[in-house]
Every structure is written in structure tokens, then in C-alpha cells.
Amino acid sequence: MITLCGFGVSNYYNKLKLCMLEKGVPFTEKLAYPWERASFSHASPLGRIPFVETAKGGLSETQAILEYLEDEFRDKPLFPAAPFARAKCRELLQHLELNVEWVVRRLYREAFFGGAVSAETKSDVRAKLAAGLEALARLAGFSPHICGADFTAADCAAIFHLDYVRQASLKIYGEDFLAAHLPGASAYLADMAKRPHVQTTMADRAAALAAFQALKIDYAG
CATH class of the missing domain: 1.20.1050.10 (Glutathione S-transferase Yfyf (Class Pi); Chain A, domain 2)
Structure with a gap:
């Protein structure tokens, strides 16, 4: 299960949330505010949000996360094939x-x-x-x-x-x-x-x- 961490005001957070909803990816959400960055630097090196926690570890930067979701969950692609x-x-x-x-x-x-x-x-x-x-x-x-x-x-x-x-x-x-x-x-x-x-x-x-x-x-x- 993927955990999406951040807060729902962020357009980058919602970009990932919508992507997972549209792809049918199971996930949970965890509130994380920017000023709490010291507590999640293990998953997001500069303390940026959003980030995700997975069974294999944390992943930050929304483009990297998008690419991961596309590669890991291929049943409903959100990038063109060509x-x-x-x-x-x-x-x-x-x-x-x-x-x-x-x-x-x-x-x-x-x-x-x-x-x-x-x-x-x-x-x-x-x-x-x-x-x-x-x-x-x-x-x-x-x-x-x-x-x-x-x-x-x-x-x-x-x-x-x-x-x-x-x-x-x-x-x-x-x-x-x-x-x-x-x-x-x-x-x-x-x-x-x-x-x-x-x-x-x-x-x-x-x-x-x-x-x-x-x-x-x-x-x-």
C-alpha cells in the first residue's frame, strides 16, 4: 500500500492523488506540513512535500513519483504509448x-x-x-x-x-x-x-x- 504524504492544499499533492485515483492505485493519505520537514527527511531529502512511502522505501519529487506509478501500475496508463x-x-x-x-x-x-x-x-x-x-x-x-x-x-x-x-x-x-x-x-x-x-x-x-x-x-x- 502506498501512503501519500503532504497536505491537500498543494496542487502537487493533488496531482498525485488524482493520478492514483484515476489509475485505481490503492493508497492512504498522511498529513505532513512543510514546517515538519525534519520528521520526514528520511523519505524526502530536502523536506519537500508531497512524497510517498512504499513497501520499498520513500520517494520524493512528483515527476519521479509519477514515473514510478506509471511503471508499477500498468493496467491503466496515464502516459501515451508512442x-x-x-x-x-x-x-x-x-x-x-x-x-x-x-x-x-x-x-x-x-x-x-x-x-x-x-x-x-x-x-x-x-x-x-x-x-x-x-x-x-x-x-x-x-x-x-x-x-x-x-x-x-x-x-x-x-x-x-x-x-x-x-x-x-x-x-x-x-x-x-x-x-x-x-x-x-x-x-x-x-x-x-x-x-x-x-x-x-x-x-x-x-x-x-x-x-x-x-x-x-x-x-x-
């Missing part, structure tokens, strides 16, 4: 996370956790986020899934990353950056929200966010 299509799925994942999610998360402290970010940060993120989303638009298919006809691991990530982009941009700038810079994304998210496992994970995320906000912790995301 080598080039598989590489394009990985390319989209990398771009989404490095050039979109890691940009917008600089706003999370103010958007979600009750803190504040500087005007300089907001200005820098605005330009880089727009550029990242416009580049993503050249890769994303939304036909109907982000990589084409089939639901893939890229969808497991995009559903949560893009939703946070929309929420954060609306909160900080009063603008929906998805509508402005990634055509088709809003309709895509509405369509993905009909999937039962997405509904379950989103409901759990809302409960986790409410519980976390009640702690009144200064957290940057």
Missing part, C-alpha cells in the same frame, strides 16, 4: 510547471494564505505568467484533454495548476489570466470538473484549505 507522444506529454508537464506554476506560486502568499507580496513581485509575475501561458497555448490541445484525445498525467497536473492560476490572477490583478492568455482553458477546466475523481479531489482540497487557513500560519506556498 514514444514521441509520450515525450510531448512530458514536455507539456515540464513547461506547465517550470514556466507557469513556478511563476504564479510567487503570488500564493497573498492570494491564498493571508500574507502580502510586493508590488515589484506582482509586476514581474504579471509579465512572466502571461508569457508562460501564451507559450503553453502553443502546446495545449484541449481536444478535449490537454494533450489530445486521451486523459493523461498532464491533465492530472493541469487541472490543479491552472485552477490556481485563475484564482491567483483574479485575486491579485482582478483579471482571469486563463481567459486572457490561454484560449480554451476555462472550458477545459469546466469539462474536467465533471470527472468524479476530480470532484472528490477538489472537495477534499477545499476542506484542506479551510483547515489550513484556520491555523493562521504565514506560508508562502
Whole structure:
């Protein structure tokens, strides 16, 4: 049995959770907050969350975990079989996370956790986020899934990353950056929200966010 460790506010945690639900992988969940990193450095060397505990040991970094899940549980693949299509799925994942999610998360402290970010940060993120989303638009298919006809691991990530982009941009700038810079994304998210496992994970995320906000912790995301 796999144990998914972290907390349900994290879009990276929910990316893995949705992946396991969609693949039908048996797993349990264990709450682990970032400031508790000393207690789980054996499984996550830098104390990053999420991570998983398995019968063979701990595993950290979500891309490594995704690859492990795909290799270990092959009955329902979430990466395309053809080598080039598989590489394009990985390319989209990398771009989404490095050039979109890691940009917008600089706003999370103010958007979600009750803190504040500087005007300089907001200005820098605005330009880089727009550029990242416009580049993503050249890769994303939304036909109907982000990589084409089939639901893939890229969808497991995009559903949560893009939703946070929309929420954060609306909160900080009063603008929906998805509508402005990634055509088709809003309709895509509405369509993905009909999937039962997405509904379950989103409901759990809302409960986790409410519980976390009640702690009144200064957290940057």
C-alpha cells in the first residue's frame, strides 16, 4: 500500500492523488506540513512535500513519483504509448510547471494564505505568467484533454495548476489570466470538473484549505 504524504492544499499533492485515483492505485493519505520537514527527511531529502512511502522505501519529487506509478501500475496508463507522444506529454508537464506554476506560486502568499507580496513581485509575475501561458497555448490541445484525445498525467497536473492560476490572477490583478492568455482553458477546466475523481479531489482540497487557513500560519506556498 502506498501512503501519500503532504497536505491537500498543494496542487502537487493533488496531482498525485488524482493520478492514483484515476489509475485505481490503492493508497492512504498522511498529513505532513512543510514546517515538519525534519520528521520526514528520511523519505524526502530536502523536506519537500508531497512524497510517498512504499513497501520499498520513500520517494520524493512528483515527476519521479509519477514515473514510478506509471511503471508499477500498468493496467491503466496515464502516459501515451508512442514514444514521441509520450515525450510531448512530458514536455507539456515540464513547461506547465517550470514556466507557469513556478511563476504564479510567487503570488500564493497573498492570494491564498493571508500574507502580502510586493508590488515589484506582482509586476514581474504579471509579465512572466502571461508569457508562460501564451507559450503553453502553443502546446495545449484541449481536444478535449490537454494533450489530445486521451486523459493523461498532464491533465492530472493541469487541472490543479491552472485552477490556481485563475484564482491567483483574479485575486491579485482582478483579471482571469486563463481567459486572457490561454484560449480554451476555462472550458477545459469546466469539462474536467465533471470527472468524479476530480470532484472528490477538489472537495477534499477545499476542506484542506479551510483547515489550513484556520491555523493562521504565514506560508508562502
